[in-house]
Amino acid sequence: MMLSKKRNFVSKSTLLIFLTALIVSSNVFAFQETQNSFRQYKGKVIEKNSNKQLVFATVALEETNISTISNTEGEFLLKVPSAIKEGIVSFSFLGHTTKKISLGELNADNNKIELEISVTQLEEVNVNVPKDAEALVREVLNKKGENYFNNQTLMTAFYRETIKKRRRNVSLSEAVVNIYKSSYASSKKDAVQLFKARKSTDYSKLDTVALKLQGGPFNTLYVDIIKYPEYIFVDETIDEYIFSFDRSTFINDRQIYIIDFKQLPSIREPLYYGKLYIDVENKTLKSAVYQLNITNRELASRLFVRKKPANVDVWPTEIAYRVDYRNKNGKWYYGYSNVLLEFKVDWDDKLFNSVYSMTAEMAVTDWKTNNEGATLKPKEKIKKSIILSDEAIGFSDPDFWGEYNIIEPEKSIESAIRKIQRQLKRDDKNGASK
Structure with missing residues (x-):
C-alpha cells in the first residue's frame, strides 16, 4: 500500500510534531580550535x-x-x-x-x-542529453558510489531550528554537530554527535499548545537524497512520478539541466513535486528543491502530527525541502539542506485558527576524511528521536559560537536573541540583589 510506504518514510525521516496541552513535557573533533584567533x-x-x-x-x-x-x-x-x-x-x-x-x-x-x-536555453546546448528524463534520474542515483564521496568523512555542521507563531519566534534552537558520514556507496547510516547547543523557548506565546520538532539534525540530514534515496525515490515509487526536462542553467560555471517531477494524477496518496538540478555530463545531482503534495489535507496531516488534543484540528499548509551538494576534487558531498513545515491549528472553541511554521536547516562548515575509521560509541550518538529544544542550554553567552562558522541569523532571530540576552542579564541582576 502506498500510504504505508509514506508512513514508513516519515517515521524514518523523523519529521514529527507534538501538539499537546502544556503538560508535554566525549571524544569529539573540531576543526577550528577555540583557543585560536x-x-x-x-x-x-x-x-x-x-x-x-x-x-x-x-x-x-x-x-x-x-x-x-x-x-x-x-x-x-x-x-x-x-x-x-x-x-x-x-x-x-x-x-x-x-x-x-x-x-x-x-x-x-x-x-x-x-x-x-x-541562463541558457536547453536546445542551445550541444550535449548528448538522454531523451528520457526518468532514465537520467535513475542513472544519477545508480552512480552515487562513483561520483560522491566514497570514503568515510568527519563533518562539522551548524544546525538551526525555529518555531514561529505567524511571524513571532517562540522557539529557537541551534547546535554545532559532528557528523560521522559513511561512504555514499555504503548503506550504513550516518551517525551524529551533539558538540555544542543552545536554545530558548517561550511557550507562553503558543496559546495552550506546545509544538516540538522531533529528530533535530536528522530532519535535515535525511534530505540528502543521494545518500537516502529511499525516502523519496524508491524502486516501488519512482514509477509513480512524471519526469520532464525544464531548462538549463549554470552552477559553479558548469551547465546544469533542470528536471521537473510530480506524482501521477492517478496516485491519491501524497508524494512529492519539485525540481532536480543535474550535471548531465557527470551524472550528478547538484541540488534539489521540492515539496510534499498536501492536496489531501487529511492524509498529509496523518504523516506529521504524532499527538494532539481531541478538540483541535491540525493540518499542513506547506511542507518544503531543499538540499545542495558541493564539489571537492571531482567528488560531490552533502553541503546544505533545509525543511519548512507550516501548519494551521484550529480549536473547536476559538473563532480564529493559528498558523505555525517550523524551520530546520543545516550547513556543513568543515570536514576531513575519516582515514582511521573513527566511530562513535552508542552513548555519544544522539538518538533519531531527539528533541533539541529539550536538550540544549540557554543563550547566556553572546560569544557562544566562538570560531565556529554558523549561518548568519536573520533580523527576526537576531532581535529574539538580543531580547533573550537582555532578559537573562535582568534575571542575573535581580538574583544578585536578593
Whole structure:
C-alpha cells in the first residue's frame, strides 16, 4: 500500500510534531580550535542589476573545506582562522556566475557581493542529453558510489531550528554537530554527535499548545537524497512520478539541466513535486528543491502530527525541502539542506485558527576524511528521536559560537536573541540583589 510506504518514510525521516496541552513535557573533533584567533567577514550576496537578495548562496574558502551559507536575507558570515593569511573566497548560487574574491579584498563588514544571472536555453546546448528524463534520474542515483564521496568523512555542521507563531519566534534552537558520514556507496547510516547547543523557548506565546520538532539534525540530514534515496525515490515509487526536462542553467560555471517531477494524477496518496538540478555530463545531482503534495489535507496531516488534543484540528499548509551538494576534487558531498513545515491549528472553541511554521536547516562548515575509521560509541550518538529544544542550554553567552562558522541569523532571530540576552542579564541582576 502506498500510504504505508509514506508512513514508513516519515517515521524514518523523523519529521514529527507534538501538539499537546502544556503538560508535554566525549571524544569529539573540531576543526577550528577555540583557543585560536580568527578573522570574520560579513556581507550580503545579491543579484546584479535587480539587487535581489540571494538566499542560500554558498560561500567557500578555496583550497580548504571551510564554507558557509547566506541566510534568508542574503547575509553571510565567514570565519577564517588567523593562520590562513591568503586565500580566495568563492560565492556561488543557482543560475548565476560564480564570483571569486581574495581575502585581502574583503572587508570585515558590509561586503556587497553581486552575482550575474547565467541562463541558457536547453536546445542551445550541444550535449548528448538522454531523451528520457526518468532514465537520467535513475542513472544519477545508480552512480552515487562513483561520483560522491566514497570514503568515510568527519563533518562539522551548524544546525538551526525555529518555531514561529505567524511571524513571532517562540522557539529557537541551534547546535554545532559532528557528523560521522559513511561512504555514499555504503548503506550504513550516518551517525551524529551533539558538540555544542543552545536554545530558548517561550511557550507562553503558543496559546495552550506546545509544538516540538522531533529528530533535530536528522530532519535535515535525511534530505540528502543521494545518500537516502529511499525516502523519496524508491524502486516501488519512482514509477509513480512524471519526469520532464525544464531548462538549463549554470552552477559553479558548469551547465546544469533542470528536471521537473510530480506524482501521477492517478496516485491519491501524497508524494512529492519539485525540481532536480543535474550535471548531465557527470551524472550528478547538484541540488534539489521540492515539496510534499498536501492536496489531501487529511492524509498529509496523518504523516506529521504524532499527538494532539481531541478538540483541535491540525493540518499542513506547506511542507518544503531543499538540499545542495558541493564539489571537492571531482567528488560531490552533502553541503546544505533545509525543511519548512507550516501548519494551521484550529480549536473547536476559538473563532480564529493559528498558523505555525517550523524551520530546520543545516550547513556543513568543515570536514576531513575519516582515514582511521573513527566511530562513535552508542552513548555519544544522539538518538533519531531527539528533541533539541529539550536538550540544549540557554543563550547566556553572546560569544557562544566562538570560531565556529554558523549561518548568519536573520533580523527576526537576531532581535529574539538580543531580547533573550537582555532578559537573562535582568534575571542575573535581580538574583544578585536578593
